[in-house]
Amino acid sequence: MMSGFGLGDSNGSTKPVRIVVVGEKETRKTSLIMAAVTDHYYPEPNIPPLLPYTKLPSEYCSEDVPVTLIDTSSRPEDKRDVIREVKEADAIVLTFAIDRQETLDRLSEYWLPLFRQLEVRVPIVVACYSVIKNEHNPVNIEEITLPIRQQCQEIEICIEWSAPWLSDISWLAQAVFVQAQISAMYPIGPLYDQVTNSLKPRCVAALKRIFELYARNNDYILSDDGLSDMNVRSFGIPLMPSRSRELIKSVQELCPLGVKGNGLTIDGFLVLITNLIKDRKLRTLWTILRTLGYNNDLRLVHEMIPYSSFKRMPDQSVELTDEAIGSLKRAYHRFDNLGPQMMESLFETAPESPWNGAPYMDATEKTSNGGLSLEAFLSLWSLMTLLDPARSLEYFICICHPDDPSSAVHVTRRRELDRKEQISVRKVVQCFVFGPKNAGKSALLNGFIGRPYDDDNRDGLGEERYAVNMVGNSGVTGGTKKTLVMKEIQYQEDGFLLSDEALASCDVAVFVYDSSDESSWKRAIDMVSEVATISEDAGFVFPCLMVAAKMDLGSFPMAIQESTRATQDIGIEAPIPISSKLGNFDNLFHKILTAAEHPHLCIPKIESKRKGSSS
Known part of the structure; x- marks a missing residue:
């Protein structure tokens, strides 16, 4: 047949x-x-x-x-x-x-x-x-x-x-x-808009990925051999040369620019597929799409994602490998400047841009033209890998076409083993940012990614927020940069609603307070006790640092003596003074990385307070 x-x-x-x-x-x-x-x-x-x-x-x-x-x-x-x-x-x-x-x-x-x-x-x-x-x-x-x-x-x-x-x-x-x-x-709905008579965006993205798979070794021209290889993979038999020439000729008649030399350009390939749809040969198109790993939503099927490569315990995390980072750098450098339009081009073989919504959209600072620097691009990819490794791998497959997707990620060592060995070599560090309302948490995250200070303080409002950036490091990884993920934790009326799994993902916690407000300090030290207690009860302890924000406003009376005594009592370092308004962070981000590298230190020594316990 x-x-x-x-x-x-x-x-x-x-x-x-x-x-x-x-x-x-x-x-x-x-x-x-x-x-x-x-x-x-x-x-x-x-x-x-x-x-x-x-x-x-x-x-x-x-x-x-x-x-x-x-x-x-x-x-x-x-x-x-x-x-x-x-x-x-x-x-x-x-x-x-x-x-x-x-x-x-x-x-x-x-x-x-x-x-x-x-x-x-x-x-x-x-x-x-x-x-x-x-x-x-x-x-x-x-x-x-x-x-x-x-x-x-x-x-x-x-x-x-x-x-x-x-x-x-x-x-x-x-x-x-x-x-x-x-x-x-074989639904037409995901493929084609019958009102505008045009391919739908996600269908175009899937077809562009398929085109690249069979044309990238031929200067992105789909030759007779490429068409035949696609036919073999989808239907089990090669495409006859006469049939291939017939298809290319039919495209040339409709779209002269769709043919270059003896093959199809991407525009020509899209014309070919559009004709299949207009001829109601949906079965043929869906067979090609499904063979190349797509489901009815034109997303990669679960079988395409190597889930076993990131199976992990709660206190383990998933990171990109050096090989994957190299592939992403090459993808980035295909474009002179990754502005908004170039970003769309970068993800044109993916279902859509993965970073248009929360938590990614606001997690890095854009360049002057609204684009992303290489460091911001890699930081966002590390954040996506940390939070949603399946999604990260899906998009990595779509834009980098790896032979072995499982080689793109690796799972870190369990944190309890890191504490036992008294060293952590994680390249992506997640820091939870706690603190009372108006302490300066949001300003800290903005300063971390290089945004200008804003007096319109919205600290403590809204949903949990992430900020991610690369930070120079001179610790155990030998001077290479690490990716630091800062997560602002919102305080609810019932306290911090953190699951055991959420606590397990925290490498370091910082507790921010307004150094000019004694009540802010007292609330922050209570938060240290609260978080340390619930994390110890959950079995996932982590280093904690205190941050004295708004130093430009001056300190409340006896602030230094009181804060030094209190932190010594619980076995953590004295508060780190910063001023987001003045852009003075006193090496805070390096200190966070150092704390993460030594997960056995700076853990508050606070007796668990379990209601209803008896001696």
Whole structure:
């Protein structure tokens, strides 16, 4: 059997398909199912109120994939059952009656908003019914359903299943469910915007990655050999040279700039794929995408991510390897200046930029043109690897195309072993920043990443925030820079709501207080006691430092004597004086790294206070 680029069949999923039929009362939901499975049309009196789960006959099932048809009730009291079925659907058939305008209106007024509310994003086939087809005054189904198709990208196709003769209704009903099954297995929705007639951004990103995989060794021109290699991997057979030339010629006729020499440029490749979609050869395209590791959301499947490479205990962390950092540097240097537009280009083979939202968007300072320096770029990648190694590896695979993705990360030694050995060689250090409201935590994080001081103090407000930067280090790693992650911890009415897992991820904690305010100092020292107690109870202790912020305002009376005595009593160093306003941080960030390198030191000696304990 000939295969590939629309020439034949391909293997799809064997997962059973659930098709749920929904719609208003008297839109022939049950009749549609019965007509499809029995080859007969039943008059209304002979139709039961609700069918049990019904199997579509195997002769109508594409690729022998089992299909279950699920009827639903239109009664308001059965809404909960309908919602349950819709949530479990692989495809939805949405019905309306062509001679009842209100049933069409309900699609946009009720059903489509309901699907959005339920976050149901499966292919939808709209089935329009009329008892007798009017040949003298035909209704244009595409025209009357255009508004709802523009409203809902999940609608794959609208089908009318009426006919001049009732004997034809059965095969039309079967066509509805065959189309629904094909749409579930090979959906057009994630690939193509049928309103603008253009590929969707995430589809373009996946195709650009695939193009690079087969064209990067040929100056980014997809040659006959590249097309053939892609066909072999996707369909198991090479592409005949004559077929390859035919494809390239068809692209050249539509897009002269899409062909260079004897191969396709990226624009030409996108034209080729667009033609596959327009010809409804979705099975071919989905086979290529799935072979190259994509799921229906056009994200890499779990099997592509080497989860075993970052399996870890709570007090271990995940870091990029030197090999991965080298690959990322090469990716960065492909662009002269990583401004906002270049950032989009860097991630053009990934689903989207991974850093457009929290916690990454505000974690580094941008350059004057809104871009990222190399250090900021690598810092953000280290932060993503620390917080979400699966996401980090997914994007690394998309932009760096590694032969062995598992070589991109490694898991650090457990911190309890670091304490036993009295040394830590982690290259990425996470520091939790505690402190009372208005102590200067946010100003500290801003100063850490080089942002100017802002008198508009928003300290202690909002969600937890990260700041990340590279810091020169002269400790055990021999002068190489380390990545320091500062995490501002928000204090809640019930205290610090930190799970054991969160505590385990902390390498160092700093407690910031306003040195001009005695109450701020007292609250900070209480926080040291509170955090040290819960961390000891959880079994994850860590070095702690105190930071006397706002030194430009002067200290409260007896501040130095009181703070020195209190820190000596609990076995940690005296507070480190800083002024974020003056940009004076007294080597604080180096001291944090030094504390992290010696995880057995600066641990507060505070007796645990367990409520209800007895001697």
